[in-house]
Amino acid sequence: MNAKPIYILLLALILSACDAGSGEGLDENGIPLEPNNEEEAPSEEDPPTEEPPAEEPPSEEPPDEEPPAEEPADGVTLAELQTDIFSPICAQCHVGSGAPQGLRLDSEENSYNFLVDQPSNEDSSLLRVDPGNPDNSYLVHKIEGRSSIVGSRMPLGQDPLSDADIQRIRDWVANGAPRTGTGDASTTVTASAFESGETKAVFGMHFSRALDPATLNKNAVLLQFIFEDFTQVANTDDYDLHLVAGQDLILEMNTEPYASAKAIDIRFNSPLTGTVLDFRGRVLDGDANDIDGGEQHHVLDL
Numbered sequence: 001m002n003a004k005p006i007y008i009l010l011l012a013l014i015l016s017a018c019d020a021g022s023g024e025g026l027d028e029n030g031i032p033l034e035p036n037n038e039e040e041a042p043s044e045e046d047p048p049t050e051e052p053p054a055e056e057p058p059s060e061e062p063p064d065e066e067p068p069a070e071e072p073a074d075g076v077t078l079a080e081l082q083t084d085i086f087s088p089i090c091a092q093c094h095v096g097s098g099a100p101q102g103l104r105l106d107s108e109e110n111s112y113n114f115l116v117d118q119p120s121n122e123d124s125s126l127l128r129v130d131p132g133n134p135d136n137s138y139l140v141h142k143i144e145g146r147s148s149i150v151g152s153r154m155p156l157g158q159d160p161l162s163d164a165d166i167q168r169i170r171d172w173v174a175n176g177a178p179r180t181g182t183g184d185a186s187t188t189v190t191a192s193a194f195e196s197g198e199t200k201a202v203f204g205m206h207f208s209r210a211l212d213p214a215t216l217n218k219n220a221v222l223l224q225f226i227f228e229d230f231t232q233v234a235n236t237d238d239y240d241l242h243l244v245a246g247q248d249l250i251l252e253m254n255t256e257p258y259a260s261a262k263a264i265d266i267r268f269n270s271p272l273t274g275t276v277l278d279f280r281g282r283v284l285d286g287d288a289n290d291i292d293g294g295e296q297h298h299v300l301d302l
Contacts, residue, residue: 075182122150174208186285187278210246225261270295
């Protein structure tokens with residue numbers, strides 16, 4: 001047996017099992033390349049940035065709802081007076097067939113029928129309620145406790161009505177004492193207060209219905225200071241208007257530049273100024289003649 005071919009075959013098998021057979025790791029002459037002992041530098045790729053977790057949107061709670069602004073009323077109603085004053089206060093006595101002075105105030109219908117255009121038992125020269133004329137209404141005299149009344153101030157044996165409640169009754173009468181609603185009478189104006197100091201003066205007016213504030217500005221007032229020998233129109237920078245609750249106007253005046261003046265002449269809703277409208281869009285009854293329009297005029301001593 002020839003061993004040389006077998007040897008050559010074994011060598012070929014060994015070489016085929018090694019990398020040498022592929023030529024990898026050898027130079028062009030077949031000599032093994034020197035191994036590279038340097039470690040490959042690690043990749044300097046930036047690590048992936050971690051994105052912050054997405055913020056959860058704030059919970060959408062419904063915003064606090066502001067209560068709607070109260071619109072000024074265009075007048076007080078008998079129904080409101082019955083609920084707030086006549087039933088809980090007056091009807092403690094003025095109820096049923098035995099009501100004092102025959103005046104029943106125990107229901108809206110009775111209050112109207114026994115008050116409006118009815119003569120007073122205690123003063124027959126006056127109506128209990130004279131529509132449009134609170135100062136000539138005996139009901140108003142009694143709740144205000146005027147010195148001219150017969151007997152005691154009403155309500156008997158209880159605290160007097162608040163100024164606000166008395167004013168509401170006055171407004172209802174001034175607006176014509178309507179059976180329902182706020183009536184169609186003109187809106188009246190009355191002087192409510194006057195105070196004078198060394199450098200300031202304050203004058204107030206009350207309206208039986210709320211005003212339209214859009215028609216109220218300094219041009220609606222003509223303010224004049226009366227001196228010994230002449231009259232001087234006030235500079236508009238020397239006074240301010242403040243509308244309170246729609247029905248009360250406060251005129252605040254700086255009197256320091258007019259220190260020697262003897263009096264103040266105030267004209268409101270005048271042809272010399274501008275007209276003022278109530279909440280219904282009607283001109284005020286400034287001169288109290290039950291007709292829309294007319295000047296409200298006051299001369300006040302300083």
